[in-house]
Amino acid sequence: MDSGLFTINNVWMMICTGLVFFMHLGFSLLEIGLTRQKNTINILFKNLFIICAGLLMYYIGGFNLMYPGFEEGSAGILKFAGFGITAPENGMVPAYASGGYTWWTDFLFQGMFAATAATIVSGAVAERIKIGGFMMFVVIYVGFIYPIVGSWKWGGGFLDSMGFYDFAGATLVHSVGGWAALVAVFLLGPRIGKFDENNKPQPIPGHNIPFAATGVLILWLGWFGFNGGSVLSANPAITSLVLVTTSLAAAAGGISAFLTSTLMYKNYDLTMFLNGILGGLVGITAGADLMSPNEAVVIGLIAGVVIVMGVALIDKLKLDDPVGAIAVHLICGIWGTLAVGIFGSMAGIDQFINQLIGVGIVGAFCVISSLIILKIIKSFVGIRVSEIEELEGLDRHEHGMDAYPDFRANEH
């Protein structure tokens, strides 16, 4: 591995790091777009906190916890709380990480990933969670739960030995966030007005659909880095295949969700189109490097149907997920993970079972741990805002400000 190739691999990984960072803007715009104006500041605040605190927590200990074997073979968990990680001597030369990139690039790329898991939760619990409790949850989830799960596979742990495959984190990132979202939504209960006296779900429209659409397009671009960077090098054949499968799955997911929802609801539903794109992206994430373009299209088409059904299912279960995060990240994350056993170069019944086991173990761990964490937070500081705060909006109560304080509409 010569220094030129090391340099180009590292450049690619830095670009992908930037793109994954940019996904946080995508998530922020998607979430505020699909929720009400009165909670906009609150959601933006939560998302900024996730990026900043998530990165710092990953720096303080998460990185060492997740990749225990990397630094001179020492057990990572013992190294935990090694505030001020220092690059190992060989961390800057081509010998490191199979010549792909430097130690610092490694940390930053993984750190940007870590914060993503918490962002997924943020959307699902929007408009009613207490900001203080949520911030505690983020610190614990990004600092401990995410890296522990990650270490089982990407850190070379037992899921890896067992044969579980998850290329870029359909399970390890999206479902890890999705399971916590499910638990949090269950514990929080629905927003006031989401279900009427007959328990029928009522639409609570968001306040800025152009922001939501902008968010989705930014997320698609960000996925170039999320999946493209998960190659962990700039290998031309694999990176370019991954971008193709990622984009085709996104396109197929969007078209399929739009067609499915048009058939079901007789309406060209933009929100379903957007969620279909995201579903396709999540769906291809586990096996983006294993699939042919044809298989990517099929995975995306199925993800588009899954999304529409998933959103309906969440409603039926009387769960209130304002942005559809559970359907997108959890349900499509599971679909994508299982798809590795059905399509692509690793397909087979054994692999399918491996995938199923991985999904189950990660799910059980995430559900139990988020249940414990959220229960504890609930008993200490509470997790749901007061009724008056929910009705008047979290922006005014928690932040003392308005998202559009000087905005005037025109009279007509």
Added chain:
Amino acid sequence: MDSGLFTINNVWMMICTGLVFFMHLGFSLLEIGLTRQKNTINILFKNLFIICAGLLMYYIGGFNLMYPGFEEGSAGILKFAGFGITAPENGMVPAYASGGYTWWTDFLFQGMFAATAATIVSGAVAERIKIGGFMMFVVIYVGFIYPIVGSWKWGGGFLDSMGFYDFAGATLVHSVGGWAALVAVFLLGPRIGKFDENNKPQPIPGHNIPFAATGVLILWLGWFGFNGGSVLSANPAITSLVLVTTSLAAAAGGISAFLTSTLMYKNYDLTMFLNGILGGLVGITAGADLMSPNEAVVIGLIAGVVIVMGVALIDKLKLDDPVGAIAVHLICGIWGTLAVGIFGSMAGIDQFINQLIGVGIVGAFCVISSLIILKIIKSFVGIRVSEIEELEGLDRHEHGMDAYPDFRANEH
């Protein structure tokens, strides 16, 4: 060509692919910003459809149709409908495409370009076209017309043999979209209220100019990939010259359009400034690799004047183009294509005639084919929405939703 250089070329092309993809966000924001609130969802829906369906159509057949000779010399048109294109054996190694990039990168970069042509149409027909008819048009135009025209030059066809030059697609992308926009605008007729009883054009202001400005800045960035990627390698001297000529033409176009419109209308018109930047970008696209920076500035300055005149001309012709797409993409596309015969390293009377012939042939083909396609669509499903739908907005009628359903302004 060693593997390090192949890798870096491929990385550059993947980045440019991402940037061209990002242009779709730029176009979306520009188009919704310059149109009325009541049609916002509709425009976003159209743009998402263009990206997704365009990419899939290009995958199903467009790519093979456009580059017939690439895959082992077989005639592309016969290969059409080869759903599930498979990379040729040598498509992943430095030997492919002169060492620039892999087959997958090639497909995805070109696929992102393909969708752009349809997006140009989208803006011009906004606020009155039937979504169903428009989607049919997109599928046919991106799947067939765009790749056929592209094959004549970039696929090594007769325009290429003849000496016609179009570096990044001033004619092959922008005019291909622009001609269809012209035909569609002519067939559709103006929006209700665009021309008063004396046939005088009336301004119909958009609803969100910050979105439009954001769109233009994103497009400028995207053009780094559109033009920079058209080098088809990371050649340092050419790529960096191209970014310089592209940016200088954009800057000169903006300044010149703003000055021209200030002189004519005694107002610092932001919309003209924005269109001037786009005009400069389109203007440099045909010869970004041939021009000195000085020549790029001159091309941009002229494009800025052309834009202001062009917008006035479209009005005078009683055509209604809500976002100025025809002036920007068609008129400046023609200007830029002809400029290759006037400025830069290929300038000369012979080249000018070649350029003129190319513009004419592409124009004739695009006008005739879009006329036929749109006429057929019109007779089957219709192309214009009903008066009541146009007045009340396409969002409510076609999509059953509002762009800002929960948006409240402040009382003052």
Added chain:
Amino acid sequence: MDSGLFTINNVWMMICTGLVFFMHLGFSLLEIGLTRQKNTINILFKNLFIICAGLLMYYIGGFNLMYPGFEEGSAGILKFAGFGITAPENGMVPAYASGGYTWWTDFLFQGMFAATAATIVSGAVAERIKIGGFMMFVVIYVGFIYPIVGSWKWGGGFLDSMGFYDFAGATLVHSVGGWAALVAVFLLGPRIGKFDENNKPQPIPGHNIPFAATGVLILWLGWFGFNGGSVLSANPAITSLVLVTTSLAAAAGGISAFLTSTLMYKNYDLTMFLNGILGGLVGITAGADLMSPNEAVVIGLIAGVVIVMGVALIDKLKLDDPVGAIAVHLICGIWGTLAVGIFGSMAGIDQFINQLIGVGIVGAFCVISSLIILKIIKSFVGIRVSEIEELEGLDRHEHGMDAYPDFRANEH
């Protein structure tokens, strides 16, 4: 230096150029978000003008003025007005600029930087400056003052010989803009209503906080290019360290500003969180390549406190800076520049004194020159709009248009 490494270095520098360009969108959204709706068009217009005119002025003469020794040893100032700079013969080969990139990349990267300094001023003077006067100021400041100061350090001038260090421009870019902002704000006086009859500062809320938050996230991403590109090569160890220190300082700045302001004002203040992130980014800019990650966190934490204090100080001095530009760019720019003498691999009392001298000299030059320029502009065309224009908004008076002309809110 082989051609592969030259190519990859050049690719990295072109990407960074694109990212610094993208910062202009970040600044634009931040500035319009934090100001009132009635001045939105005006601010967008100013920002577009800065990018376009700034780039052209840098092209006409600024680049040669700033890097006098680069072109065959000739004195740059004599070369000034060499409209149509031509790349020197060796400017496209690995020998140029230590093998990092081509002459064109050099020009464009530096040109994008140049425009940034003026953008900083734009935010501080918003909502009351005359557009004509401001445009004159931009042309002079970007064309002359910025490159002169830059030549003292980056052009190999006396500040460089003296031992002053400024990695990516905490002083040379951010303070150069910040000092001019301070002078302009002082000369302009506060907006009507900013201080009440008892001289107590009154909040004048902006009109679109989501735009401001979007702007900050785009700026963070842009800083990957601003600091990452200042390495002037793709050196894996240094570029990746720089991205890590940059991101950690941003994260720490955000958290620290939010905690400080929560302690002081009992509110989760999103604007302070945003400014804290920017403060951290500016704070790390002078020594991003010298600091360990731990030191970057400390610099960011301090920057976060500095920002909160700085904003309060500006208020106390009866200065009216609508977007907090002086606190972010000037005060944190000074902090970051001095931090090079306190933390990191160059720390020491001598270095601290060098940094202090550099800050003082640049400050004196910028204050005096902007005072002279603005005084002259004031006496010729005036710098402040009329009271009626300020009250009714600059958009209507200078541009004859509205930012959201068709925007309707929903009735509830």
